[in-house]
Amino acid sequence: MSTAQRAPLVELKHVDRFFRKGNATLKVLQDINLNVYPNEILCLVGESGCGKTTTGKIIAGLLNHSGGEVNVQGRPLASYSDRREKAHLRRTFQIVHQDPFASLNPSHTIAKILSFPLLRHKMVKNRTELAARLLELLELVDLTPPQDILNKYPHQLSGGQRQRVSIARALTVQPKLIVADEAVSMVDVSIRIGILKMLLRLKEELDIAIVFITHDLALAKYFAWQGRIAVMYLGRIVEIGRTPDVIGNPAHPYTRALLAAVPEADPDVTRAKEEMPLRSEDIPGLLNIPHGCAFHPRCPFFVPGLCDAEVPKLAVARGFNQEAACAPLELGLPLTTYAG
Amino acid sequence: MADGSVVLSVEDISITYTTQRGIVQAVSNVSFDLHAGETLALIGESGCGKSTIVLGLIGLLPKTGKITTGKVTYRRRDGRLIDVLGLNKEQMRQFLWNECSMVFQGALNSLNPVLKISSMIYDTARAHGMRADEAKKRALSLFEKVRLDPLRVFNSYPHELSGGMRQRVLLATALLLRPQVVIMDEPTTAVDILTQRSIIKVLKQLREELNFSVIFISHDLAVAAEIADTVATMYAGEIIEKGPVSEVFYRPRHAYTLGLLEAAPRLSTGAEELMSIPGSPPDLIDPPKGCKFHMRCRFVTDECKTTKPPLQASSPT
Amino acid sequence: MRKLIRSYTFRTVVQGLITIWAVMTFTFFLIRLMPGNPAQIKIDEYVDRYGMSEDQARQQVATLFNYDPDQPVFEQYVDYLSDLVRFDLGRSLTSTETPVAEQILRFLPWTLFSVGLALLVAFSLGVLVGLAMAYWRGGLLDNVMTVFASVIYAIPDYIIALLLIMVAGVQLKLIPVGELYGGSTQGIEPGFTVEYILDLLKHAFLPVFTYVLATIGGWMLTMKSSTISTLGEDYITVARARGLPERRLLTAYVGRNAMLPLMTRLAISIGFVVGGSAIIETLFLYPGLGRNLVLAIGLRDYTTMQGIFLVIAISVVVSNILADLLYGWLDPRVRLGGDKGTE
CATH class of the missing domain: 3.40.50.300 (P-loop containing nucleotide triphosphate hydrolases)
Known part of the structure; x- marks a missing residue:
């Protein structure tokens, strides 16, 4: 550009x-x-x-x-x-x-x-x-x-x-x-x-x-x-x-959750949208921001010991053109649903 | 889904407001039927009369508002028909919430800040002769259904809950007395995306379990597309198009509906060309002759300027 | 400990104490800057009337008043403060035998009774009428009462008192003003007898009636505007939509919420009850603290003045603290310290 x-x-x-x-x-x-x-x-x-x-x-x-x-x-x-x-x-x-x-x-x-x-x-x-x-x-x-x-x-x-x-x-x-x-x-x-x-x-x-x-x-x-x-x-x-890049191929789980949640002015598309269930519906307050990645308590792809340890840096992960701050992505780990 | 029987029938209702400048024709000759289990979305922009209609239905118009024509018939579970506009004050009071409840926009302002959620529940129950222990039981189970921590929320003050939680409390409270009709006025407007999603989800689930009918008022086409069975587009106090959701969204017949759809951005498409509708809605103190949309319409003909088009079926549904 | 120091209540109390100290100090020095030293007046009197020598008179006055006019002002101040810590307000300069504290305790009940009663009546009546005015806004009651409230609100209390005396008392002879002067009728034995209580009420009638008239307009107008804004709140519409009976709506939803902003004002008014109204008490010869204060000022009775000012200051400060706590208690948003939920 x-x-x-x-x-x-x-x-x-x-x-x-x-x-x-x-x-x-x-x-x-x-x-x-x-x-x-x-x-x-x-x-x-x-x-x-x-x-x-x-x-x-x-x-x-x-x-x-x-x-x-x-x-x-x-x-x-x-x-x-x-x-x-x-x-x-x-x-x-x-x-x-x-x-x-x-x-x-x-x-x-x-x-x-x-x-x-x-x-x-x-x-x-x-x-x-x-x-x-x-x-x-x-x-x-x-x-x-x-x-x-x-x-x-x-x-x-x-x-x-x-x-x-x-x-x-x-x-x-x-x-x-x-x-x-x-x-x-x-x-x-x-x-x-x-x-x-x-x-x-x-x-x-x-x-x-x-x-x-x-x-x-x-x-x-x-x-x-x-x-x-x-x-x-x-x-x-x-x-x-x-x-x-961000809208078409979102990297960060939070962006993905947002995009999945937005209803669309098209009945068939919006009803067929696949929901991304979060682990918690409540946003933490600014007084107690979670340690590590602030999204980790809600993130479906949470990796214990990694996401809650350090604040992830913005970086371009493989398969993406944009920067995202997500520790598993940065390490090239596949995002898998957290079972615990 | 709709099973065919009409729960609420609105015929030819007109509402005016008296203002210093003159009489505002806020709603003109609006008719619609609401079937059991159906969700009807009234969509339109600010000032189109969508909120005025429902305030008129439940007798809460401000003093300056007046219903000038029309008839509203409600069919109770036992089959008895009620002339809603003919109810006296006390009958209306009993009708509200028992038969027809409401969820308003702006969840914080809808709750009395100095009363606990429990007081609100008890007040509502007592007003309609429901026993306190039964009300509590029912409220807790509804809170559970809308995925709230029942006891904690029951004993909270409104300001202790987040916006999304408050909106879910209102949703649950609306169902306390098992009404057949729930009117929702922009319930997802002032909330965040993820909160909106959780409210939509909870609403869909409740509707399936409890099978009530919904009149959903919104300016948001996307939310209407997601939850409505039937969509009615309103413009300048009139319903200008009404039909099943897929008809209205995929085969809009009215230029205004088409314009709204062309102005709505979508996420799932790539680069897109959107269009806005030129001009602004007419002054309802002195509404234009003919079709009220004709000044903004790109398909305008001479006939549009003089003759008011009736609402009629133009595709077999 | 740190938590205590940072706590809101603690800070409010400390602020209050500092205010009281400042008022004490200020009045102490201000009074001494006023012309016309009462000790000097007394000394002159002794010299003139009893033919004492200047020194003799001076000594006499010093022992009598327990107050040495030759002492440096700062030392007087230190003495004053150390006495205060022991709740000793000193002795009156004019009626030598009575300690100021005793004097205050003698006059205070009259003021508390009359102004307190007036406040109670004016507040309850004003709030009820204000609520009704707003609820039936634009109706006959609203129109009449708005004019009435605005008019009496604009008239100062002493004018109302004078009008009562002149018009109702002297010209129309509706009220036997002369009989009602004073705190109680001589010869009626004080005690919990119907006769005595009725007599007290009879004598309190004029000041109480004046206070009520002077303040009720303010309560009515404030309550009206507060109610109007409450009626416009969404939760009122929602409560109506829930089919709540009007009576419940009017009390728990409209009335209670509309009264919240008035509670602070009420608590502050309670603070001023103690001071009473000096002019009103003087006009009606009512034996309260206010009239006593006027007398003390006239006689340059420093110690009494200081004592009364101190009591007034303390009551204002205490009621301000109470207002804060009361508001917190009535409004859960303040009580629980803000939003736990986030959006």
């Missing part, structure tokens, strides 16, 4: 993120190694509490990391010290949230919402330029005719239109990376695909990278088919690779 040749926009090296909760420490992220390249699509998938949103916030620079290194455009994050550089950094990375109703100020018109970042970052010189830029932005996100939208308030728009405005606002500052956190989860099915297609078009037209965070595997597969997927479980990446 051509994107892989360019230097990464963001590099996470052994990144940890801890939160204090009362007297306990929640290890929300542990040892995350992840690069985001320019103009690529990277999908973070996993169930709630897996750390995908926290990772997204660290990538977008909205949250500090507790341990490890974060490099931005080749330089350590800490080296960005003066205010101008920091402001520039903030502009380069944008985030689009799940709920456009909560993230758009209800008492401002769309024109005002979009003008604010343009003026603050001095992206336009005068009123004429501002007006032209506003129309251009709304056209970019397919809100046409733009004149009709400008003077409306967020509550006068539909959910899909509001999310398009959020995206337009992210685009005001000409970012190089957009983190889309469950950006279409609250939008109706019939409208969702239109927004995703638009994001894909913007990625090409404006040369931006998109980090797409979702719990919906089918959606991730559609959106990131040309890009990569990282599957997360309890604060770690358990599998990462090109989307067709």
